Amino acid sequence: MKSPLEKEVLAKVRPTDEEICQVCAVAARIIDEVDKSGLAEGMVVGSVARDTWVRGDRDLDIFMLFPPDLSREDLEHEGLALAYRVFTALGARAHEKYAEHPYLNATLEGLDVDLVPCYRVASGYEIRSAVDRTPFHTRYVKAHIGDYRDDVLLLKQFAISGGVYGSDQMTGGFSGYLCELLVIHYGGFPRVIQAASRWRPGTVIAVEAEGNREFHEPLIVIDPVDPGRNVAAALSLTRMADFVELCRGYLTAPKEAFFLSPAPPGITRDMVEDIIRDRGTALYALVFMTPPYIEEVVVPQLKRSEASLASLFTRHGFHLTRADSKMNGIRSMVLVELESGSAPRVRRHRGPPVWNLENAEKFLAKYLGPDASSVFAGPYNEEGVYIVEVPRAYTDAGSLLASPEVMGVGLGKHIRIALEGGWEVLKDEECVIPGFEEFVRDFLGKSSPLVKVIRGVQ
Amino acid sequence: MKSPLEKEVLAKVRPTDEEICQVCAVAARIIDEVDKSGLAEGMVVGSVARDTWVRGDRDLDIFMLFPPDLSREDLEHEGLALAYRVFTALGARAHEKYAEHPYLNATLEGLDVDLVPCYRVASGYEIRSAVDRTPFHTRYVKAHIGDYRDDVLLLKQFAISGGVYGSDQMTGGFSGYLCELLVIHYGGFPRVIQAASRWRPGTVIAVEAEGNREFHEPLIVIDPVDPGRNVAAALSLTRMADFVELCRGYLTAPKEAFFLSPAPPGITRDMVEDIIRDRGTALYALVFMTPPYIEEVVVPQLKRSEASLASLFTRHGFHLTRADSKMNGIRSMVLVELESGSAPRVRRHRGPPVWNLENAEKFLAKYLGPDASSVFAGPYNEEGVYIVEVPRAYTDAGSLLASPEVMGVGLGKHIRIALEGGWEVLKDEECVIPGFEEFVRDFLGKSSPLVKVIRGVQ
Numbered sequence: 001m002k003s004p005l006e007k008e009v010l011a012k013v014r015p016t017d018e019e020i021c022q023v024c025a026v027a028a029r030i031i032d033e034v035d036k037s038g039l040a041e042g043m044v045v046g047s048v049a050r051d052t053w054v055r056g057d058r059d060l061d062i063f064m065l066f067p068p069d070l071s072r073e074d075l076e077h078e079g080l081a082l083a084y085r086v087f088t089a090l091g092a093r094a095h096e097k098y099a100e101h102p103y104l105n106a107t108l109e110g111l112d113v114d115l116v117p118c119y120r121v122a123s124g125y126e127i128r129s130a131v132d133r134t135p136f137h138t139r140y141v142k143a144h145i146g147d148y149r150d151d152v153l154l155l156k157q158f159a160i161s162g163g164v165y166g167s168d169q170m171t172g173g174f175s176g177y178l179c180e181l182l183v184i185h186y187g188g189f190p191r192v193i194q195a196a197s198r199w200r201p202g203t204v205i206a207v208e209a210e211g212n213r214e215f216h217e218p219l220i221v222i223d224p225v226d227p228g229r230n231v232a233a234a235l236s237l238t239r240m241a242d243f244v245e246l247c248r249g250y251l252t253a254p255k256e257a258f259f260l261s262p263a264p265p266g267i268t269r270d271m272v273e274d275i276i277r278d279r280g281t282a283l284y285a286l287v288f289m290t291p292p293y294i295e296e297v298v299v300p301q302l303k304r305s306e307a308s309l310a311s312l313f314t315r316h317g318f319h320l321t322r323a324d325s326k327m328n329g330i331r332s333m334v335l336v337e338l339e340s341g342s343a344p345r346v347r348r349h350r351g352p353p354v355w356n357l358e359n360a361e362k363f364l365a366k367y368l369g370p371d372a373s374s375v376f377a378g379p380y381n382e383e384g385v386y387i388v389e390v391p392r393a394y395t396d397a398g399s400l401l402a403s404p405e406v407m408g409v410g411l412g413k414h415i416r417i418a419l420e421g422g423w424e425v426l427k428d429e430e431c432v433i434p435g436f437e438e439f440v441r442d443f444l445g446k447s448s449p450l451v452k453v454i455r456g457v458q
Numbered sequence: 459m460k461s462p463l464e465k466e467v468l469a470k471v472r473p474t475d476e477e478i479c480q481v482c483a484v485a486a487r488i489i490d491e492v493d494k495s496g497l498a499e500g501m502v503v504g505s506v507a508r509d510t511w512v513r514g515d516r517d518l519d520i521f522m523l524f525p526p527d528l529s530r531e532d533l534e535h536e537g538l539a540l541a542y543r544v545f546t547a548l549g550a551r552a553h554e555k556y557a558e559h560p561y562l563n564a565t566l567e568g569l570d571v572d573l574v575p576c577y578r579v580a581s582g583y584e585i586r587s588a589v590d591r592t593p594f595h596t597r598y599v600k601a602h603i604g605d606y607r608d609d610v611l612l613l614k615q616f617a618i619s620g621g622v623y624g625s626d627q628m629t630g631g632f633s634g635y636l637c638e639l640l641v642i643h644y645g646g647f648p649r650v651i652q653a654a655s656r657w658r659p660g661t662v663i664a665v666e667a668e669g670n671r672e673f674h675e676p677l678i679v680i681d682p683v684d685p686g687r688n689v690a691a692a693l694s695l696t697r698m699a700d701f702v703e704l705c706r707g708y709l710t711a712p713k714e715a716f717f718l719s720p721a722p723p724g725i726t727r728d729m730v731e732d733i734i735r736d737r738g739t740a741l742y743a744l745v746f747m748t749p750p751y752i753e754e755v756v757v758p759q760l761k762r763s764e765a766s767l768a769s770l771f772t773r774h775g776f777h778l779t780r781a782d783s784k785m786n787g788i789r790s791m792v793l794v795e796l797e798s799g800s801a802p803r804v805r806r807h808r809g810p811p812v813w814n815l816e817n818a819e820k821f822l823a824k825y826l827g828p829d830a831s832s833v834f835a836g837p838y839n840e841e842g843v844y845i846v847e848v849p850r851a852y853t854d855a856g857s858l859l860a861s862p863e864v865m866g867v868g869l870g871k872h873i874r875i876a877l878e879g880g881w882e883v884l885k886d887e888e889c890v891i892p893g894f895e896e897f898v899r900d901f902l903g904k905s906s907p908l909v910k911v912i913r914g915v916q
Contacts, residue, residue: 200813201842218842241812241839248815279834280803280853317797319777321806339775344797345738348779354699355658357706368912376737380906381699384659384676389904395738446847448838454826 002150006189009259010150013054013157023048023060026108030062030115033086040064040082041120045138047176050145052152054160060113063135065120072129076101079117086115097294100129136225141180151189155179157259158189162246162449164239169299170327172236174243181207181221181231197247201237242449249450257453264452267441269429275444276428281321282341283444284401285431286334288423290327291414298327301412306334308409309401316405317343318397322446326439332418333436335443341397341427346376351386360386401425460608464647467717468608471512471615481506481518484566488520488573491544498522498540499578503596505634508603510610512618518571521593523578530587534559537575544573555752559587594683599638609647613637615717616647620704620907622697627757628785630694632701639665639679639689655705659695700907707908715911722910725899727887733902734886739779740799741902742859743889744792746881748785749872756785759870764792766867767859774863775801776855780904784897790876791894793901799855799885804834809844818844859883 002010015023027044034042046061047053064082066075080096083104087094094106094115103116118131145152159165159174167175185207186192201218204211208224215230218237223229250258276283286309291298306325313320319339326333352359367379367388378388394400402425411419426433431440447455460468473481485502492500504519505511522540524533538554541562545552550564550571561574576589603610617623617632625633643665644650659676662669666682673688676695681687708716734741744767749756764783771778777797784791810817825837825846836846852858860883869877884891889898905913 198815237841238839241842245812245818245839248819278803279847280801321802321804339802340798340800342798343738344779345736346779354703357656360703361706364909368909377902377904378906379909380904381696381703383695384699389737444835446835446838448836451822451826451837 001190002154003190003254005254005256006154009157009256010153012260013153014150015053015055015057019055022109023053023111026111026113027060027062029090030060030086030108030113033089034062034064034082034115037082037085039078040066040117043135043138045134047156049138050141050152050180051149052141052145052156052176052180054153054156058110058112060108060111061134062113062115063131064115064117065135066117068119068121070119072101075117075119080104083115083117098297100131103131133223133226133229137177137223140225141177141184144184145180146184148183148188151183151192152180154189154259155183155192158193158246158250159243161257161259161261162242162453164243164246164449167234168295169234169303170295171239172234173239174235175231178221178231178235181205181224185221193247193250196244197251199240199244201240245448245450246453249453255453257456261453262456264438264441264456267432267437269432272432272440272444273429279337279444282338282397283428283431284336284338284341284397285426285433285436286336286401286406286423287331287426287433288415288418289421290330290332291418293414295327298332298414301415302327302332302334305409305411305415308411309334309336309406312405312409313338313397313400316394316400317347317392318400322443324439324443326436328435331433331435332415333431333439335431335440337443338397343392343395343397345391345395346389347392349388349390351379351388354381354384354386363388398425398427459648460612461648461712463712463714464612467615467714468611470718471611472608473511473513473515477513480567481511481569484569484571485518485520487548488518488544488566488571491547492520492522492540492573495540495543497536498524498575501593501596503592505614507596508599508610508638509607510599510603510614510634510638512611512614516568516570518566518569519592520571520573521589522573522575523593524575526577526579528577530559533575533577538562541573541575556755559589561589591681591684591687595635598683599635599642602642603638604642606641606646609641609650610638612647612717613641613650616651616704616708617701619715619717619719620700620911622701622704622907625692626753627692627761628753629697630692631697632693633689636679636689636693639663639682643679651705651708654702655709657698657702659698703906703908704911707911713911715914719911720914722896722899722914725890725895727890730890730898730902731887737795737902740796740855741886741889742794742796742799742855743884743891743894744794744859744864744881745789745884745891746873746876747879748788748790749876751872753785756790756872759873760785760790760792763867763869763873766869767792767794767864770863770867771796771855771858774852774858775805775850776858780901782897782901784894786893789891789893790873791889791897793889793898795901796855801850801853801855803849803853804847805850807846807848809837809846812839812842812844821846856883856885 027048031042034040043063043065045063048060064079080102084094087104087106090108092106092108094104096102097105103114106113116131121132156165156176156179159179164173166173182192183189185205186195204220206222209227211222212227217230217233218240219232219235221231223231302325306323310320310323321337321339323336351363354360363386364379367375374391376389379386407419489500492498501521501523503521506518522537538560542552545562545564548566550566552562552564554560555563561572563572574589579590614623614634614637617637622631624631640650641647643663644653662678664680667685669680670685675688675691676698677690677693679689681689760783764781768778768781779795779797781794809821812818821844822837825833832848834847837844865877
C-alpha cells in the first residue's frame with residue numbers, strides 16, 4: 001500500500017507519456033539498425049527495458065548481442081564497427097568509451113545513449129565478460145517485477161535524493177539493479193525501508209539461491225543470475241549507513257524532502273571565510289586539469305592522490321581534520337582541512353635502536369658531525385631508540401603543497417601527467433572557484449543525508 | 459690495568475685520608491652506642507663499609523641488627539626508640555623516614571646518617587624485609603671485592619657523571635651495589651665498559667647462581683645472595699641505553715669529561731625565549747608546593763601526574779612534543795612542550811555506530827535538538843560510526859592548564875592535596891624560576907650523556 005505522500009511523489013517521478021514515447025522511438029530505431037545488419041541482435045537493457053526509469057533520466061542502454069563463437073578480439077572489433085555504423089546511420093557523432101571492453105556513446109535527441117557489444121550466452125553461468133550479464137539482469141527483473149515498478153521508482157528516487165544512488169566509485173552507493181532486486185525480494189518500497197532500517201554490516205540477502213562463495217562486503221545481495229556475485233559489492237559501509245539512517249528517519253517522519261530534497265543554499269567566499277574563522281582551521285585546495293579520461297578511470301586515481309596527499313601532510317607534521325576530492329569536467333580538486341596551516345619548526349626524528357651498533361654509530365656521526373649545526377636537541381634515547389630534534393622542511397602547509405614533494409607521492413598515472421602541467425594551491429575562501437562551490441559547501445557543512453533532510457525543512 | 463687517565467681520575471675521586479678518618483670516627487661512635495644498648499648489634503653497611511665511596515659522598519648507613527624472634531611490630535617500635543636514643547646521646551636531632559619500615563635520619567658532623575633497624579638473619583634465604591638483605595650485600599662485596607675497590611670508584615664516578623647513578627625512581631639508574639657486582643663479575647672497570655658496550659635488552663648476568671624465576675627487566679643481574687632478585691630491577695631501558703652509549707664513547711675516545719663533566723652553561727629567560735621562538739613550539743609549566751613527603755613517595759605520584767596531564771592535553775586536541783617533571787625542596791614542576799599553544803575551535807566527536815539503534819537515536823536527538831546550535835558540521839557517518847563536529851572547550855593550552863580539569867585527572871593522593879592549595883601556570887620563558895633553571899635548560903637542550911660529553915669538550 002502506498003501512502004498519500006508516496007502517491008504524490010510517484011506523480012512527480014513517473015516518466016511522462018511524452019518522455020516514454022520519445023525514449024521508445026529512439027530505442028526502436030537503434031534496435032532496427034542493429035538487427036538489420038544481420039551481425040548481432042539489438043536489446044534494450046537497463047531501466048528503460050524494465051520500465052523502472054525515473055522522470056528526467058536521459059540514459060538509454062542498448063546491447064548488441066553477438067554470437068558466442070566470436071573471438072574476444074573480433075567481438076571488440078566488429079562490435080565497435082557496427083556501433084559506429086548504427087550511430088552514423090542515425091546521424092549521431094559517437095565517441096569511444098571503455099568498461100571491460102570498448103563501446104560507443106552518443107547523444108541522440110537529448111538522450112545519452114550507450115551502444116555496447118556483448119556475447120549472447122545461454123545462461124548466467126556461461127558469462128564471459130561483465131556486460132554479458134546485463135541482458136540476464138534485464139530478463140530476471142522483467143520476469144519478477146510484477147506490480148512493483150512504482151516501488152522501484154520510489155526507492156530509486158529515495159536513493160537519488162539521499163545521495164546514495166549510483167554504483168560508481170565516487171558514490172559507492174546503490175545501482176538501479178540493486179534497487180530492483182531489493183523491491184522484488186522484500187515486496188515493495190515500504191517493506192524495503194522497514195527491513196533496511198535494521199540492516200547491520202554483514203547482512204546477507206539471497207534473492208534466489210545462496211551465494212556460492214564467501215563475501216566480505218558490508219551488504220551482500222546474491223545475484224539471482226550468478227550466485228558468485230554480490231550485487232551490492234560497490235556499496236560502501238558509509239553509504240550503507242547513510243541509507244539505513246535515511247530509512248529510520250523516513251519511518252519516523254516521512255516527508256517529501258526524502259524524495260525531492262530542497263535546493264541547498266548557495267555559498268560565497270565571504271561565507272567560507274566566516275566558516276573557516278569559526279572553525280579555527282585552515283583549508284587548502286590543490287587544483288589541476290582533469291585528465292581526459294572517463295570517471296571510472298580518473299576517480300580511483302583521484303581518491304588515491306587524496307590519500308597520498310593526506311599522508312604527505314601527516315608525514316610533514318600537519319594535522320588533518322578531513323580531506324575530500326572532486327573531479328569536474330575541466331578541473332579536479334583535492335580539498336584538505338588542517339588543524340593549522342603552520343607546523344612548529346622543530347621536528348622529532350627517530351633513529352635506530354642504540355643496540356644496533358653499526359646504524360647507531362652512523363646516526364651519531366651524522367648529527368654530531370655535518371648536521372650538528374641544525375640540531376635543536378639530541379641525539380638522546382627514548383627506551384633504547386635514538387631521537388634527534390631537527391628543523392622541519394616545511395612549516396607552512398601552503399609551501400608544502402606548492403613544493404615538488406607533491407610529485408613524489410602516489411598519484412596514479414593520469415593525475416601525475418596532469419600535475420606535470422602544473423597545479424594551483426588555494427587557501428581558505430580562495431577554494432570557492434567556479435564548478436566547486438557546492439563541493440566546498442558540502443565539505444565544510446558535511447552532514448548525513450538524513451540530517452540534511454531534517455535540517456532542510458526546519 | 460688502569461690507563462694514565464684512569465689513574466688521574468682516581469687521584470681526584472678517592473676519598474682523602476682526612477675524609478676516611480672522619481667518617482670512620484663517626485661510624486665507630488654510633489656502633490658503640492648501638493652495641494652498648496645490648497638490644498641490637500651495630501653494623502656499617504653501604505659504600506663506607508665496603509670502602510667503595512667516592513670523594514665528597516656524605517652518606518653513612520648504619521644498620522641495627524635485632525634478633526629474628528622479635529615481632530615486626532616490636533622491631534619497628536624498639537628500633538626507632540634505640541635509634542632516637544643513639545642520636546640523642548651523640549647530640550644530633552633526628553627525623554623519621556620511611557622505606558619498608560620506619561628509620562631515623564640525622565646530620566652528624568656534616569654527614570648524612572641513616573640508622574636503620576633490621577633482623578639479624580643467618581642467610582639471604584631467610585630475609586624478612588628488604589633491608590635485612592643489606593648486611594648480606596655488604597658481606598658479599600667485602601668477601602669478593604679483592605683489589606677492585608678503585609675500579610668500583612671509577613665505575614661509580616663514570617655513572618654519576620653520566621647521570622645514570624642512583625636506583626631511585628627519578629633516575630632509574632645503577633645502584634652502588636650493582637656497580638660493585640659488575641666490577642666483581644667482569645673483573646675490573648675496563649672490562650665492565652668493554653662488556654657493557656655490547657649489552658642488549660634482555661642481557662642476563664648470573665654473578666653466582668642462575669636466577670630462580672623469570673625476569674623481564676632490560677638488564678638482569680642475579681643477586682648472589684638471593685637468586686629471586688634482579689639487582690638491576692630499577693634500571694630503565696632508557697638509562698641502560700645511555701650507559702651502553704657512554705661505554706662505546708669511552709672506548710672510542712676516553713677523556714676526563716666521562717668522569718668529571720664540565721659545568722653546564724647557565725640559562726636566562728631571554729635565552730629560553732630565543733630557544734622557544736626557534737623551535738616554534740609553546741612551553742607550559744604547572745608549579746605547586748611539593749608535598750611534605752620523601753622523594754620515594756612523591757616522585758612516582760609526580761610521574762603519574764605528568765602522564766595524566768599529558769593525556770589531558772592530548773584529549774583536548776593539543777599535540778605534545780615532550781613532557782617532564784621535577785621535584786624540588788619547596789616546589790615541584792610539570793613541564794610540557796606543545797606543538798602549539800592553541801587548538802582549532804572545531805573538534806571531531808565520535809558517536810555510536812549507526813547500527814546501534816538506541817544510542818544512534820539518542821545521539822541524533824542530542825545534536826539535532828538541544829545541542830544543534832553549537833554544531834559546526836554533522837552528524838554524519840564514517841564507515842558506519844557517527845561523527846559530529848562541535849566546539850572545543852579549550853582552544854588555549856594555558857586556559858586548560860589553569861582550569862578545574864586539572865583536578866579531574868589521575869594525580870596521586872599527595873599531589874592532589876598539594877594542588878588543592880592552588881597552582882601556578884607559567885608559559886615559555888616564565889618557566890625559568892629559581893630552582894628549576896637547570897631543569898628547564900636540560901629539557902630544552904635534551905641530549906644523551908655521551909652527546910653532552912662530546913659537545914662539552916668541543
